[in-house]
Amino acid sequence: MSDDHNPVPENGVRHILSLSGGKDSTALAMYLRDRVLNLEYVFCDTGEELQETYDYLEKLEAHLGKPIQRLNPERPFKHYLDIYRGVLPDPRTRWCTRMLKLKPFEQYVGDDSVRLYVGIRADEPRRKGYISKKSNIETSFPFIEDDLRYKDIMRILMNNGLGLPNYYKWRSRSGCYFCFFQQxxxxxxxxxxxxxxxxxxxxxxxxxxxxxxxxxxxxxxxxxxxxxxxxxxxxxxxxxxxxxxxxxxxxxxxxxxxxxxxxxxxxxxxxxxxxx
Ligand code: SF4
Incomplete structure (x- = not known):
């Protein structure tokens, strides 16, 4: 993302990258480190994450030289599960994402104007996702804008000595240990x-x-x-x-x-x- 074709707005706009503990958002953190001033790094911690995720975030923090703010939900997963009368979340309802990730994120942002950086790659431009729709949050897709693909993301991670999170040996994506998106x-x-x-x-x-x-x-x-x-x-x-x-x-x-x-x-x- 170069400043001339996609100028970073100034004055009163917060710049936020929400990390998932996965490879694409991590690569984006490294990619933006010297490109976006005052970038805030956050991780919405459901409390149901894998240890490998925490380890990888710590490694990233050391590489960034900046802290990653952990955002926690008001109550633990079990509390919401009881409210939903034991009905587990699924790809249709996704109440876990709403209660454990989006809500803490939206509280953190408040009514501030925000530019949220999202790590969808140029080789997956049609990927649709579940993301905050608040009107004060504007999304930016630097990898799509700059035509960065899978091999580029891997290069960023390898060249910076970050590699992949350990869970990729047996799992294909980040998220809670019980995530229903698992195969x-x-x-x-x-x-x-x-x-x-x-x-x-x-x-x-x-x-x-x-x-x-x-x-x-x-x-x-x-x-x-x-x-x-x-x-x-x-x-x-x-x-x-x-x-x-x-x-x-x-x-x-x-x-x-x-x-x-x-x-x-x-x-x-x-x-x-x-x-x-
Ligand atoms: S990782 Fe899966 S289980 Fe966890 S909040 Fe996201 S969608 Fe729900």
Missing amino acids: RREWVGLLENHKTLFEKASAFEKVDPETGESFTWIQGESLQQLAAPQRIAEIKKDYQEKMVRMKQNGVKSNTSLINVFTDEDNSQGSCLICHL
């Missing part, structure tokens, strides 16, 4: 890497004793069912077959989860404040 293979990754968190997520699943309706993170399958050894073997086999198909279609054999799942339909409408 089954990623739930298996959670089980294998953070058994306690998997069990915690499983404990939120319930059957309504009155209606018999079940509230599960994955439609039609509970985490207990998913954790059965035979089911895990099936999920891993499906994943391997998908990798083979992708390889046949010209995708490199060392492709990781980060690439495998980014073409899934549900990533198109994921929450930009959570998954960039």
Whole structure:
């Protein structure tokens, strides 16, 4: 983003980058570090994040030489889950994003005029996302404006010694450990890497004793069912077959989860404040 084709407004406008703990918003932080004066870095902490996310943010903070402001929701996830009578959030309702991320962010911003920087890349310009729609928040897409693509984002992260967050070894995107945008293979990754968190997520699943309706993170399958050894073997086999198909279609054999799942339909409408 050069100042001549996209001048940064002055006087009374706050410049904010909301980090998700993912690769694109992190690369954007590095990209804007010396381009935008007085940029505020924030992270909306749901309290249900992975340790890898906190570690990555700390690493980024050291590289930026500036603190990342942590924004916390008024009450924890469980409080809102009770208010929603045990109905887990899903891609349609997304009450978790509203209550745990957007609300704290909008409170932090107040009525100030804000330019919010969003890390959607030039190779995903049609990606739509769930983001604050407040009229005092104007959005800016520097990677699209400057035609920066996947390989450029990776270069920024590697050249700065940041690399990728560790969870990318078993997961394709940032966000809460129980995020419903996860694929089954990623739930298996959670089980294998953070058994306690998997069990915690499983404990939120319930059957309504009155209606018999079940509230599960994955439609039609509970985490207990998913954790059965035979089911895990099936999920891993499906994943391997998908990798083979992708390889046949010209995708490199060392492709990781980060690439495998980014073409899934549900990533198109994921929450930009959570998954960039
Ligand atoms: S990461 Fe997923 S579960 Fe967490 S707030 Fe965002 S959409 Fe909800």
